[in-house]
Amino acid sequence: MLSFNQPTDSWYHVSAGPGVARPALDGDLSCDVAVVGGGLTGCSTALHLAQRGYRVVLLEGATVGYGASGRSGAQLLPGFASGQGVLRAALGAAGARAAFNLSIEGMALSQRLIRDHAIECDYRVGQAHVAVKPRQALELLAMQRELEALDYPHTRLLEQEELGQLLATTRYRRGLFDSHSAHLHPLKYVRGLAAAAERAGARIFEHTPALQLQHGEPARLVTATGTVTARHVALCGNAYLQGLAPTLRARIMPVSTYIIATEPLGEARAATLIRNDMAVTDLNFVLDYYRRSADHRLLFGGRVSYSGYDPLGTTRATRARMLAVYPQLADVRIDHAWGGYVDISMNRAPDFNRLAPNIYYAQGFSGHGMILTVMAGQLMAEAIAGQAERFDVFTRLRHRPFPGGALLRRPALVLGMLWYRLRDLL
Numbered sequence: 067m068l069s070f071n072q073p074t075d076s077w078y079h080v081s082a083g084p085g086v087a088r089p090a091l092d093g094d095l096s097c098d099v100a101v102v103g104g105g106l107t108g109c110s111t112a113l114h115l116a117q118r119g120y121r122v123v124l125l126e127g128a129t130v131g132y133g134a135s136g137r138s139g140a141q142l143l144p145g146f147a148s149g150q151g152v153l154r155a156a157l158g159a160a161g162a163r164a165a166f167n168l169s170i171e172g173m174a175l176s177q178r179l180i181r182d183h184a185i186e187c188d189y190r191v192g193q194a195h196v197a198v199k200p201r202q203a204l205e206l207l208a209m210q211r212e213l214e215a216l217d218y219p220h221t222r223l224l225e226q227e228e229l230g231q232l233l234a235t236t237r238y239r240r241g242l243f244d245s246h247s248a249h250l251h252p253l254k255y256v257r258g259l260a261a262a263a264e265r266a267g268a269r270i271f272e273h274t275p276a277l278q279l280q281h282g283e284p285a286r287l288v289t290a291t292g293t294v295t296a297r298h299v300a301l302c303g304n305a306y307l308q309g310l311a312p313t314l315r316a317r318i319m320p321v322s323t324y325i326i327a328t329e330p331l332g333e334a335r336a337a338t339l340i341r342n343d344m345a346v347t348d349l350n351f352v353l354d355y356y357r358r359s360a361d362h363r364l365l366f367g368g369r370v371s372y373s374g375y376d377p378l379g380t381t382r383a384t385r386a387r388m389l390a391v392y393p394q395l396a397d398v399r400i401d402h403a404w405g406g407y408v409d410i411s412m413n414r415a416p417d418f419n420r421l422a423p424n425i426y427y428a429q430g431f432s433g434h435g436m437i438l439t440v441m442a443g444q445l446m447a448e449a450i451a452g453q454a455e456r457f458d459v460f461t462r463l464r465h466r467p468f469p470g471g472a473l474l475r476r477p478a479l480v481l482g483m484l485w486y487r488l489r490d491l492l
């Protein structure tokens with residue numbers, strides 16, 4: 067498993083508190099479905115299967131929400147990181163539309179899960195993509211046209227003057243506001259889903275990395291302290307999965323991204339920064355994403371790295387990006403800084419499929435997983451229950467491994483990213 071800075075560094079952990087402590091697996095178990103990974107994908111899969119009456123065991127190598135899900139920028143956006151074009155080329159217009167509709171259904175599913183399971187996770191609606199450059203201002207028009215063609219009516223263009231009234235910065239030329247997208251506290255959310263899965267009957271073991279996957283019917287997961295024998299396996303370890311399934315590992319690049327949390331600014335000062343409390347994302351390739359927290363901090367994310375975690379350098383660099391947007395925060399202390407791995411696929415489209423008829427996986431959310439992970443869990447549950455049509459909308463997407471495989475993919479991507487950064491600067 068990939069390690070990172072301890073998640074306890076993050077504002078999410080401090081504000082959510084320690085959470086429920088769960089035991090490690092000790093001994094041998096059998097069940098209908100074994101799920102690997104206690105992030106949004108794994109918890110949603112476990113919940114939906116347990117609700118259908120399956121006996122589910124979930125193994126989490128660290129604690130629930132340890133991976134990207136508990137560290138995320140947590141903007142809930144429709145669609146895919148790849149955009150619709152990649153999906154249309156691979157699936158045709160009807161297939162791409164079906165995939166988009168599933169992402170919209172995922173938005174409704176997220177709202178329903180939060181409501182039905184009474185998950186208190188600071189859910190707030192409103193998000194805007196913003197353009198830093200003239201080219202991006204045109205891209206926003208194209209984005210809106212595309213969304214309207216997909217019968218997504220929730221966006222509105224914000225021209226410079228109106229945008230300036232909402233955001234206390236002169237950095238942007240135009241925005242595209244989406245009244246349906248949302249943001250939330252991701253660690254409280256994933257913990258809420260885990261608790262709901264347990265109430266539905268799933269068993270969750272923490273501090274239990276699955277070390278080996280033995281294919282077969284049944285399949286078997288081997289851990290340091292026991293085994294789980296299961297008719298089906300759902301691999302939801304994503305960028306953190308590493309050695310358990312080497313063919314999956316080569317198809318995603320774990321890219322780290324960082325968030326800082328300012329000290330509490332007080333309600334009035336925080337409100338001047340983002341008047342309508344929306345989440346914001348710019349259109350640069352190495353993008354800035356930010357929002358207010360429930361306790362009136364600015365949570366500002368950005369910067370990617372391929373060379374490992376460097377806490378001081380990261381905090382400095384992310385703060386510099388924040389000051390490029392809000393120079394008026396120069397006097398403000400940074401209380402928390404953390405990072406996590408995003409699972410980028412070659413074409414940035416999601417990679418859901420089977421390694422064997424009874425071994426399912428979902429990965430490749432490419433930084434756009436807050437909605438799609440939870441939907442992937444529902445789709446995997448449907449597929450395991452014998453209704454695979456909707457899961458199979460995605461299995462028709464072809465995914466190539468990164469050139470150079472797991473060892474050389476990093477230098478290749480660094481070169482690629484340098485090019486994109488240069489393009490952002492120009």
Ligand SMILES: Cc1cc2nc3c(=O)[nH]c(=O)nc-3n(C[C@H](O)[C@H](O)[C@H](O)COP(=O)(O)OP(=O)(O)OC[C@H]3O[C@@H](n4cnc5c(N)ncnc54)[C@H](O)[C@@H]3O)c2cc1C
Pocket residue numbers: 067102103104105106107108125126127128129130131132133134135136137138139140141142143274275276277302303304305306307308310323324325355367405406407408428429431432433434435436437439
């Ligand atoms: C800093 C950051 C900001 C982001 N911002 C956004 C955003 O604003 N909007 C958006 O849509 N998406 C965003 N994302 C992406 C989104 O958070 C992810 O797509 C999503 O959380 C992935 O969920 P997951 O459950 O698939 O994986 P993860 O949350 O990474 O969960 C995988 C889990 O599996 C466990 N695991 C791995 N291997 C094993 C093993 N062998 N045995 C047992 N357990 C194992 C790990 O410990 C981990 O807990 C962001 C990601 C990061 C890191």
